[in-house]
Amino acid sequence: MRRSLAKLAGLTATMLIVAAAPFPPAVRAEGASGLSNLFGGIFSGPNPAPGLGGAQPNSAQPNSAQPWSGEDGASGHPLMTAAAIRQAAANFDNCVGAMWPDAARRHITQENFQRFTAGLVPDLRIMDLLDSQPEFTKSIWDYLDILVNDNRLARGREILAKYKAQFDATEKAYGVDRTVIASIWGVESNYSTQMGDRSVLQSTATLACIGRRQAYFKDEFLSALEILNRGDLRPEQLRGSWAGAFGPTQFMPTAFKRYAVDANGDGRRDVVDDPADLIASTANNLKKDGWQPGQTWGYEVAVPQGFNYMLADRAKAMTIAQWEHLGIARANRQPFPHPTEKAYLLAPAGAQGPGFLMLQNFRVIMKYNPAEAYALAIGHFADRLRGGPPLVQAWPRQERELSRTERLELQQLLAQRGFYRGTPDGQFGGQTREALRNFQASIGAPADGFASSDMLERLRGR
Numbered sequence: 001m002r003r004s005l006a007k008l009a010g011l012t013a014t015m016l017i018v019a020a021a022p023f024p025p026a027v028r029a030e031g032a033s034g035l036s037n038l039f040g041g042i043f044s045g046p047n048p049a050p051g052l053g054g055a056q057p058n059s060a061q062p063n064s065a066q067p068w069s070g071e072d073g074a075s076g077h078p079l080m081t082a083a084a085i086r087q088a089a090a091n092f093d094n095c096v097g098a099m100w101p102d103a104a105r106r107h108i109t110q111e112n113f114q115r116f117t118a119g120l121v122p123d124l125r126i127m128d129l130l131d132s133q134p135e136f137t138k139s140i141w142d143y144l145d146i147l148v149n150d151n152r153l154a155r156g157r158e159i160l161a162k163y164k165a166q167f168d169a170t171e172k173a174y175g176v177d178r179t180v181i182a183s184i185w186g187v188e189s190n191y192s193t194q195m196g197d198r199s200v201l202q203s204t205a206t207l208a209c210i211g212r213r214q215a216y217f218k219d220e221f222l223s224a225l226e227i228l229n230r231g232d233l234r235p236e237q238l239r240g241s242w243a244g245a246f247g248p249t250q251f252m253p254t255a256f257k258r259y260a261v262d263a264n265g266d267g268r269r270d271v272v273d274d275p276a277d278l279i280a281s282t283a284n285n286l287k288k289d290g291w292q293p294g295q296t297w298g299y300e301v302a303v304p305q306g307f308n309y310m311l312a313d314r315a316k317a318m319t320i321a322q323w324e325h326l327g328i329a330r331a332n333r334q335p336f337p338h339p340t341e342k343a344y345l346l347a348p349a350g351a352q353g354p355g356f357l358m359l360q361n362f363r364v365i366m367k368y369n370p371a372e373a374y375a376l377a378i379g380h381f382a383d384r385l386r387g388g389p390p391l392v393q394a395w396p397r398q399e400r401e402l403s404r405t406e407r408l409e410l411q412q413l414l415a416q417r418g419f420y421r422g423t424p425d426g427q428f429g430g431q432t433r434e435a436l437r438n439f440q441a442s443i444g445a446p447a448d449g450f451a452s453s454d455m456l457e458r459l460r461g462r
Helices: 025-030 037-043 082-090 092-097 100-105 110-117 125-130 140-147 150-162 164-174 178-189 200-209 214-230 253-259 275-288 320-325 360-368 372-385 404-416 430-442 453-459
Strands: 298-302 342-346 355-358
Touching: 082 092, 092 200, 100 110, 100 214, 110 200, 110 214, 125 200, 140 372, 150 164, 150 178, 150 372, 164 178, 164 275, 178 275, 178 360, 178 372, 200 214, 214 253, 253 275, 275 360, 298 342, 320 342, 360 372, 404 430, 404 453, 430 453
Parallel strands: none
Antiparallel strands: 298 355, 342 355
């Protein structure tokens, strides 16, 4: 959960990084480092959680048992060279010990500091994960197919029924739609079956002392110590992804401090095994981020031929009535219920796929995880849990995603033609999308910013 290391400028909904290892929220924004722990939920084996219908997690930590490659990180950061990593690892005990004064300022007792840090060793495998650069990507339609499927929807409906009392109380207290909370639970951990099994203390301590994000993770590590010192969670509960996200809806320790609530009044904020605390804390996060009660996240829309896709930009919000004036209509042909609402147009597959008008609550979901594809999956999942139909319009499934080598080449070719002024890195953010749109406009193609293989061929001059 959520405040990423940087904004998710390195990824777009049409160019999603997928890898076999879990990618937690703290590193979702990294682009090269991965998008989300939910990918781990898709591709890793089950790991049921106690207390929410599952079994005790396996403490064998199969992921952390993998050795560090011993190689320089792909980012090129001076703290990610193999020599720098080895040097920092050798100083790990001193680094952890030096954090005692900061811990004391947070009212962590010396006894607990010594107890919880005793025996900590760095997990250097995390350095490979922090700087991983997956070659292949997954299209948004494949992404949605994986996350919004019949089995996960069936489980979501079971969860809504099983914890109806908790959802009732939370919806009344926070005004957040229960299906959105259930969707986040399903997408983040496949309903508590895939939450990660690394020690949060070990992971955050490793990242606080080694690598290129030490200041960020020092706060996460100290916050994890605060959670244990206060007694909200036990050490065996504080297990999760390699960057420290834990629980069914994947809280980072700092986010836990901001948003976790004791919904059942037992004196603990248990977002791992207590459904009341979990549901209420997730809702509290969304409410504090600006959730608007009683409103939806957005609408699937049909975009007319010849539309100016330069308007498909998060910064170019207009009223629904203004979009209608430009020819935008709901894909199901139903009227828009609130023409005065402000929305922006998202066209994740360009002119070949469906469009979406995104409202304020969509932006709130993106604060939870700053990826448009993630927020679209959550919104659509919630609609389906309410009994809504699948998306009306077809995706361009004939299109293939470009490899990282091809993405680099596309950026380089855009730069050669004077459209792109950034440093080619294989990550498609707003600057690449704008450059591609300008190139498309120069050749008379729909300026939708969709990085297709055809656009790459046209840049090659073929």
